[in-house]
Amino acid sequence: MLKSSTTLPNDKITKIAIGGFDGIHRAHQRLISRLGREGALVIVDKKQASLTPHIHRCRHLQYPCRFLDFEQIRDLGPEAFVELLKREFPSLETIVVGYDFHFGKGRAADAKSLKMLFDGEVWIVPEQFEDSLSIHSRTIRDLIKSGQIERANRLLGRxxxxxxxxxxxxxxxxxxxxxxxxxxxxxxxxxxxxxxxxxxxxxxxxxxxxxxxxxxxxxxxxxxxxxxxxxxxxxxxxxxxxxxxxxxxxxxxxxxxxxxxxxxxxxxxxxxxxxxxxxxx
Known part of the structure; x- marks a missing residue:
């Protein structure tokens, strides 16, 4: 179910950050900075990324990427999703997510729910701001489409x-x-x-x-x-x-x-x- 951008074995990974990560913008970087050694990104891929489509998200990273096809997991309940992560990463100790992270069929569970369902550590990164704007991929897309490229670059960090x-x-x-x-x-x-x-x-x-x-x-x-x-x-x-x-x-x-x-x-x-x-x- 997981597609990989590297050959690093999953059983060596102890920390993961989960999300869509389109753009690998400054808020994403805050999540990634918490990984430390033996960390990896788990990218939930809806095939809709346009800032950094497909494997291009990995160009901006020093960590291995694992891709989860959204269509293959969309019907999993919250508990089943967590069990999937534990099976794929047997040494998993820590999960890092953003404050607005949701998972499970119909977005049934949120970041706080993850703390109750996962028996390791869960780190929730708070909302990040730049130019008084909350940093989101959708905000950056809107700025780019309206020609505000300098402002978009500040949110991206590049x-x-x-x-x-x-x-x-x-x-x-x-x-x-x-x-x-x-x-x-x-x-x-x-x-x-x-x-x-x-x-x-x-x-x-x-x-x-x-x-x-x-x-x-x-x-x-x-x-x-x-x-x-x-x-x-x-x-x-x-x-x-x-x-x-x-x-x-x-x-x-x-x-x-x-x-x-x-x-x-x-x-x-x-x-x-x-x-x-x-x-x-």
Whole structure:
């Protein structure tokens, strides 16, 4: 029932933190900080994560991950769920959860119930705040979708990032505008349409960049994710190459321009703003 991201044997794990962990944000980090040695994350996977979908949650961790398919456990009662954990982790001594943790069919039990059902220690991490906001994955998603990327980053504790695969673009960037890398992005939450100051990671190297997301309303109206590397030549990239984009600041909304020359002039202004922003990071 449990899928693993490492080969560490379950019988060596003495502490677990349980949750959905989409984003591995600052509140999640408080849970994870309680694990110590021989700890692991138990990720209840509803296949809905979009900040850090699938195995990407494990990129931000130094601990092993175990994935529990929600569909396989949704009908378990609270007692059966606890018994499952004890079977899977024979040496389990401590469970760490958030204040709003619920489990069992129909969310029948909460964090306090877990203390009564589990015969080891249960640590409940209280609600965490940043910018007067309670830190939740859903709050971060809302901020990203509304273009408030800097605020979202503060709740995350890092720059929000998406991974995409290189695809063929229109072919006019290098000739009439500025050269870009065009990406197809799946599963990750796409930020609000517009232009962003970003860093782009290619083969482990970070490049200052300007990234456009949205419909190309000045040209073909197709949706695109395009990133321009600032002051460097784009390395040769094959289609399907995986690239990461890290969002630093929202610069402006998507706009339609009367001519490509005016669009190019605006992109050059965007690059200047991005350079100033990124130099401060």
């Amino acid at each position: 720059h929000y990032a998406i991974m995409g695969k290189v695809v063929r673009g229109q072919g006019i960037g290098g000739r009439q505008l500025l050269p870009t890398v065009n990406l197809e992005v799946e599963d990750f939450l796409i930020p609000k349409e517009g232009v962003y100051a970003t860093f782009t990671k290619i083969e482990g190297k970070l490049y200052p960049s300007v990234t456009f997301i949205g419909r190309r309303v000045t040209t073909d109206s197709a949706f695109a994710v395009e990133t321009h590397l600032i002051d460097v030549e784009i390395p040769k990239l094959s289609e399907g190459k995986e690239i990461w984009i890290y969002f630093v600041k929202y610069l402006r909304e998507n706009r339609k321009f009367e001519a490509l020359s005016k669009l190019k002039a605006q992109i050059e202004k965007d690059i200047k703003r991005a350079k100033t922003t990124l130099l401060m990071r």
